[in-house]
Amino acid sequence: MNATSPDHDTLRLSDEPEESGEALQRWRILVVDDEQDVHLATAFALRDSLILDRELEFLHAYNGQEALNILSRESDIAVVLLDVVMQGDDDGLKVAHAIRNQLNLQELRIVLRTGHPGYAPEYQVIRDYGINDYKTKSDLSQIRLLTTLTTAIRSYQQLKIINASRRGLALIVEASGQLFERRSFESFTGRVLADMAALLGLPLAGLICVHNPGSPGFQPPHAWTITSAIGALDKRIGQPLNAINDIELTNTIEHAIRSRSTLFTDEYVVLYVSRPSEQEAVIYLHTGRPLDDIEQQLLDVFCSNIAIGLENIALFQQLQELAYSDPLCHIANRTQFVSQLDQLRAGAQGDECVLMIDVDHFSQINDALGHLIGDQLLQSITLRLRALIPQGIVLARVDVDVFALAGRAGELDIPQILAAFSRPFAVASHQLRVQVTTAAARLADTEADGLGCLKDVTIALNLAKQSARGGVMWYSPAMSRASRQRLNLLNDLESAIANRLLTVFYQPQIELSTGRVIAVEALTRWPLSDGQYVPPDQFIPLAEQSGLIIELGDWLLDNICKQIAIWRDQGFGELRVAINVSMVQFNHEGLTDLLASALRRYQIPPELIEIEITESVAMHNPEDVIARIDQLKKLGVQVAIDDFGTGFSSLAYLQRLKADRLKIDRAFIRDMGTGETSIAEMVINLGHKLGIKVLAEGVEFPAQAAILRSLGCDEAQGYLYAKPAPPGPLTVWFGETGLKV
Structure with missing residues (x-):
């Protein structure tokens, strides 16, 4: 009996395409029954039948263990026609249970056949044993057998497709994650070929070529570079596409490039990949067989991820260029230079x-x-x-x-x-x-x-x-040591200012004509835990350069005003205090407001404060300095020009500064020991001509004081009279020396 003849009930689905080739794939059916006649009858009834355009291939087992042995070693068995009762009453159910739970064959369809209707409840069996259909042997005529098998095979085929798609998509997701970690075209494309072969279960054979954007229109083969190849073409990596000595292959790839489309043949596929950056890639993969619809769809999905991956690499290379290259001069930037120094040192020969x-x-x-x-x-x-x-x-x-x-x-x-x-x-x-x-x-x-x-x-x-x-x-290494010491000193200074560890010493200023103490100069000191002091010429410039001088100046001004208030309470109400102000402090917009606030807070007459600026500060931006001094004078404080004679002051500006006092630099006082008095005399005369009092710094010997008196100098300051001291000892000194304030 021929199941495909017009005289019999047959089953060929018209909506399924016929497969090409001489040898058709077959559906494999395992018949499990302990009766030989059942095997013969089943094979006879279905001889020459086609189901979904495929012939049937029968495998035979006569007991449960034999069935399980066959299933464990054979693949692609679509349906098991399984007898319920064989050597034991429930052998078939045990086999069904083992198929699902031990062999884990979930796609395989199980049709349970029994010669004893009602032996096992149909619903319970289907529910508990993973059975797909339940038939009595007497009901399985040829037509019903074909119908049952067709339903089971269709279900098996759909499950295979779904699971193949699921596995393929899972592989694509996993492969894509690994691809996106690649940072070069060569590494990326090499991985693409391996992943595609794994996706399709094919031997590794193929190539990838890429083209960077250039002139519009079709680019000839020499404009395409083979970035990866596996198999016979692996020696062509890095060469242009036209280096391939296979005209048919080159023409096929060219066709895909020209048409910007993917080609599927019975032996190979050519995949065209377009990227948003207008860069293109073509993948040639030798398959040796035609790909089914699912495989083609999976390749389409994978190609979308490949396009994104290639775009990521292009973006990464652009970022690399921005990160390591100077965009203006097109040479290495700082980051790349540091890296190149590391490489240079690694291979250093000693004279670099x-x-x-x-x-x-x-x-x-x-x-x-x-x-x-x-x-x-x-x-x-x-x-x-x-x-x-x-x-x-x-x-x-x-x-x-x-x-x-x-x-x-x-x-x-x-x-x-x-x-x-x-x-x-x-x-x-x-x-x-x-x-x-x-x-x-x-x-x-x-x-x-x-x-x-x-x-x-x-x-x-x-x-x-x-x-x-x-x-x-x-x-020289000594430079780094000095830099580290400077940084350590800066950190310590910041901590000292924050924790109020600095202090203020005061050095008296004497009126030469009477010997009376008329003022003191405030001098910042930084004591250390061992009793030593950090020299001011070390930490003051550091504070100025770092900006800490503003915070230091704020603290100093408050501390001085508080001390003036204490001295006023002790009866020294006329004692003036001179405060050195650096260029940074003097130019700070908040200086006048800060000073006014401190005067109000401690209720101090403004004339008891004298702001000292150096001659170099006064001449830095004279117009701005004049404006700032005007603000201070309106506040009522006095102004002194320190280190006078060391710079090149303009007399016109000096007159406009309206200073209250000029301080002769100690260097000129020291020169008096050699008989040189001309500069000191000139400053004294200049000050008096302008109506400004003159104070000499660094007076250490009585002879210097005598000369200054003879020249008409108004005031003096130096070790001859007193060294800088804290407020407490200095107050005691006022009384012990009999010097009146």
Whole structure:
């Protein structure tokens, strides 16, 4: 009986396509029954039948154990026709249980057949044993048998498709996560081929070629580069597409490129991958067989992830370029230079050097000519440096106007590099002459890592800008030690100010004509736990440079005003206090308000406060200084010009400053011992001509005091009279010496 003849009931589904090829795949059916006749009858009834366009292949088992053995070693069995009662009354149920729970065959369909209707409750069996259908043997005519098998096979096929899709998608998700970790086209594309082969269960054979955006339109094969290949084409990695000696393959890939589409054939697929950045990729994969619909759909999904992955790599490379390259001069930036220093040190031979070049007054060029000219100047400097240095020298821009070079000392010709800046740079219509300040270091003298090395050379460069502009400052480890000491001192100073560990000493100022104490100068002191003091010339400049001087000045002013109030209560109501104010403090907008607030808080007459500024501060921005002094004078405080004679004051400005006192610098008082009195005499006469009192600092000997009296100097201050002291001992001293306040 032929089940496919028109004379019999047959089953061929018209909505399923026929498979090509001579040998059709078969549905494998396992018949499990202890009766030989059942096996023969089943095979006879279904001979030559096609179900879903496939023939049937029968496997036979005559007891439960034999069935389980077959199922454990054979694959792709679609349906088991299983007898309930064999050697035992429930052998079939035991086999069904083992199929689901021991062999874990969930896609396999189980049709339970029994010759004893009602032996086992149908619903209970289907529920508890994973049975898909339950039939009595007497009911299984040819048509019903075909119908039952068709239903079971269709269910098996759908489950296979669903599970294959699920496994494929899971593999795609896992593979995509790993792909997105790749950071180069070569690494990424190599992984893509391996994952595709695993997805389809195919041997590794294929290639990937990519094209970066260029001119619009179709790009010829030589514009495409093979970035990865597995199998016979693996020797073509890095070569253009037209290097493949297979015209048919090249033409097929070209067709996919031209049509921007994917091609599926019986032997291979060519996948076109388009990326948002207008970069393209083509994947050729040798399959050796046609891919089914599910496999094609999985490849489409995977290609979408590949496109995203390729875009991520392109973005990562752009970020790498931004992170490690200077976008203006197209040389290494600071980050890359540090990395290159690490590499240089790893292979160091002992004579490597680092050179840093700072373009002096670059900001003035930007201010005067604009940033465009400034940028072009930096580019011109880059070109000139590149022309001077050999291939092995690293060139970088590590700051706005700072370049750095590193390499072997024999190749880094520092005099030649510096000489290059003696010629002007032609920028637009300008001929710009540039002066540079440089610092250099032997790599072996610096810290062991690139960042530390750059830090050390920067220390030398900063020192060069302070004292050796236009020259070369060679780094020494002592510079780093001094820098660390300075930083430690700064941290300690910040802590000392915050914890009120500083104190104020006072040094008396004497009226020379009467010997009377008329004022004291407030001097900040920093005591240490061992009884020593940090010299003011160490911590005061540090406070000014760091900005701590504002906080220090606020504390100092409050402390002094409080002490003036105490002295007033003790009967020293006319004692004036002179306070040194740095340039940073004097220029601070809040100085006048802060002073006024302290005077009100302690109810002090403003004339008891004298603000001292140095001559250099007074002449820094004279108009601004005059305005600030006017504010102080309106408040009622006095103003003194300290260190007078050391600068080059304009007499016109000096008259406009309306100072109350000039202080002759101690250096001129010291010179009196050699008979030199002209400068002191000039200052005294100048002050008197302008109606300003004059005070001499650093008076240590009676002879100096006598000369100053003879010259008409008004006041004096120095060790001859008293050293700076804390308020308590100084108050006692006032009474013991008989000096009247």
